[in-house]
Amino acid sequence: MGRFWSFLFLLVPVLGVAVFLWALLDLWPMQGHWLPENINDHGHVIDQLFMFILYLTGIIFVGTGGVLFWFMWKYDAAQNREPVKFTHGSHTLEVVWSILPAAALLFIAIYQMNAWADAKMRRPLDSLGPDGIEGTADDVYKPPLCEVTGRQFEWRIRYAGEDGIIGTADDLHVVNDLHLPVNEEVVVQITSMDVLHSFFLPNVRIKQDVVPGMKQFVWFKPNKQGTYDIVCAELCGWGHYKMRGRMVVESRDKFDAWIKNAYSEQERSEYIVSAGGSDE
C-alpha cells in the first residue's frame, strides 16, 4: 500500500498546481476564476506582488510535495530493505534551512513596503505647504471628491456642492451610487455612522474598514469607464450581504453632467429625499 499512499500525496502538488494553472489560463469551467479586472493605475502593483508570492510559494509547495512523495516512495518499509539511518539531525542542515527562508521572508517583507506606503500612507498632496518639505504638518492634502458613509445596510455618498466643501447645505446626497471621473486621481473620505463596515472595491484593489468615530481616506486612479461593484467586506449585521453599492467610472463631461443633473433633481425633491432617506 505504500506505493498507493505515495501517489496520493503526490496528487497534492500535482492537482494543486493544476487548479491554479487552470484558473490562471481561464480554461473551462473556470473562466473568470482569477483576480478580477484591475482598473486602478496603482492596483497592478498589488497584482504583481500577489503573483510574485504565488510563484515563490509555488516552488516551495512543489519542492516539499515532491520530496515528501520521494521519501514515502523510497523508504516504504515494505520495499526498503536497508536499515534505518540512525541519525538525530544535522547542525549544518538546520542552519541552512533556517537562514535561507529567513532571508527570503525578510526580502518579501521589505519588497512589499513601498506598495503598502503608496496604498495607505502617501495620501495625495496639493502642495507641500510653505516649508516645501513633504511629510510636515503644513502639507496641503488633495481634498476628497466625496464622502462615503457606511450605514446598515447602504453606502451614503455626499459630494461637495459649488463651494467645494463637504458638509455644507449645497451638498449632493446619493445612496449606493458612486460616480467618478476616469483617469483622475480620486480621494474618497470614508466613515461609518453605526457599526464597522469595509469599503471594498475589488476592481480597484482597495479595501479599508470604516470605523465609526474615525475619518479615513482612500485614493486611486480609475483608468477604465464602466460600472463596478462596491462590496461591504466586514460583517455589519444580518443584511451584510445586501450592502451593495455601484461605482460608475465615466468621462469628466459625463461626470459633471451627472452631478449637475442629480443635484437639480435633489433640489426639486428635497423633502421626499429626506423623508425617504431613513427608511430601512
Place this chain on the structure above:
Amino acid sequence: MSSIPLGKGHETTAPARTNSAAAISQFLSAYVFSKDHKIIGLQFLFSTLLWFLVGGLLALGIRWQLAWPWTNMPIIGPMLFSETGGQISPEFYTMLFTMHATVMIFFVIIPILAGAFGNYLIPLMIGADDMAFPTLNMLSYWFMWPAFILVGSSFFMPGNGAAAGWTSYPPLSAVWDAAPSSGLAQTLWLIGITFVGVSSMMGSVNYMTTIIQMRAPGMTMFRLPMTIWGMFITAVLQAFALPVLTAAGFMQLLDRTIGTGFFLPEGLVINNSIAASGGGQPLLWQHLFWFYSHPAVYIMILPAMGMVSDIISCFARKPIFGYKPMVYSLCGIAGLGFIVWGHHMFVSGMSPMLGMTFMISTMMIALPSAVKVFNWLGTLWGGRIQYTTPMLFAISFVSMFVIGGLSGIFMAATPVDIFIHDTYFIVAHFHYVLFAGTAMAVMGAIYFWFPKMFGRMMNEPLGKVHFFLTFIFLNGTFFTMHILGAVGFPRRLADPYDYQTFAHLMPMNQFMSICAICMVGTQAIFAFNFFYSIFYGPACGRNPWGANSLEWMAPSPPGHGNFDFQPVVYRGPYEYGSPEVDTDYYPQTQPPPEGVDPNAEPDHH
C-alpha cells in the same frame, strides 16, 4: 480504569438502600466527578467529539446557503424554519458562521488538544501518577459545562444564537439594537466564552506545574516527547494571553449591560436609535481580542505539531530529525506569536506604519514553521515507513500544513492583504491550518492512542478508508477556496451572487458544498469504528506500536495511578533503530546494555 472498584454495593444484601447510594456516589466519583486525569481526558474527548458533530452540521448549513441560496433545505429546513418555508434567512446565516467558528474553536479544537490529549497524555508521558492538582483538573472540565449550557442556550434566544462573528467586533456586538440576535443571545455567548477561558486557565496552570515538577527520575526537559513540549508551550501561551481576553470580554459585557462605552465612539446612530455612551474606540477591542486570539491560533496547533512529531518518528522507525531545533522552533513560534496580532488588522484602520512592523514579525513567524516542516521531512528520510492509519493522518498534517503555511505568506504581505483580506483566501488558509492540519492530527492521535485509552485496537482498514475519503473531500472543499479568494469572494455574505463580480462563482461553490457534505458523511465511518472498537476491537498489550515513550510502558488502559512500577528514564523518546539494542525500538525505561554510558548525549552533528 481497570483498577477502579465498581458496584461493590450489589455484592452484599443488607441494607441495600445505603449500599446502592454508596455505589452511586462511587460511580459519580469514579466516572463523573473524577479527579483521575485519564477519566477527565476522556470526558473532554467525548464532549468535544459531540460538539465536533454540532460544529460540522453548522458548517453544512453555511455550505448549503452558499451553494443553493434561498432554496428549501431538504428534510431539516421545514423543521427549523417553518416560517420561511425551509429557507435559511440572512440573520440565521450570520448565526451559522458565528456559531460554527465558536463551537469549533472554543468547544472542539482548544479543549480536544489541551483538555483531552493534554490531560490524558501529560502524566503518562512524563511518568507521573496524576496531575499536580487533581481537583483543579476536575474543575477545569466542569467549568466547560456552564460554557456548553450558556452558548448552547444562546441558540434558543431571540435571533437563534449569537451572530456578530466569532470575533464579536463592537459596535455590532455591543449595541442591543444592532442585530436581531444582539440581545440575550450575545450576552450568553460572552459569558460562555469567559467560562471557556477560566477552564483553559485552570488547565494551563496545572499542565505547567505538572510538567515542571512531576517528571519521573531521569526525565530531563530535553528527554520530553514533542507532544509534551507542545502542551507545555501551549500552557504558557494560555497563561499569558488568556487574562487579556477575559478582561476584554468583561469590558464588552459592561458595555452591553451598564453602558460603559469602552468600545463605542461618540455619535453612533444604529438602527435609528442613538447609542447613549461614547468616548470609546472599536479598534481597542480588536487589539485586545487578537492579543489573545492570535496566540490562540498557536494554542490550536502546537500540541498537534507535537503529536504529529511523535507519530511520524514512531512509524518511520527512526529518531526525530533535529529534536532541539524542533523544541526551539516551538518556543520561537510562541514568542513571536505574541507580537503578530496586528496582522489581523492591516485594513482595520490601525496605523499603517504599525502595519509594516507587524508584517515583518508575521513573515518571521513562518520561519520556525518552515524549520519544523523540514525536520519532519528529515525524519522520514532514511526510515522504514509503516503506513498505519495514524501515520497517514500525521503525514497528511505535514502535507496540508505546508499549504496553510504558504498561503499565510500572502496575507502577511500587507499590500496583497488589502485585496485578499476578509475573502475566501483567508477562509482557505485557516481551514488548511485548523482542519486539514489540527483536526487531521487529532484524528491521527485518536487512532494512535486509542489502544492506550481503551485497551483495544481500532480497525485499520476502516481507518484507512476514513483517512482516504476525508483527505480527498477536504481538499475538494478547501483548496478551491483559494481560487474564490483570488476573485475577491468575500466571507460571511449570505448571498454573494448579487454582486456582478461574484455571480459566476456558484458552480464552484456547489462543487465545494458537495465535497463538504461527503466529508461530514465520511465521519460516520470514524464514529462507527470508534464506538465499535471500544467494545469489540481486538485487545492489545501495553505497546502495540512498538513505541518508546513512557505511556506505552503502562498497562492498557492504565489503572488509577498509571504505572505498576516506578518508571526511570534513561534516554529520549525517539531512539528507534538504535544500534545499542536488537529491537528496532528502545523504550525510555529500558536500562542500557553494559558498557554504554547512560548519560551520553546523542550526536546532533
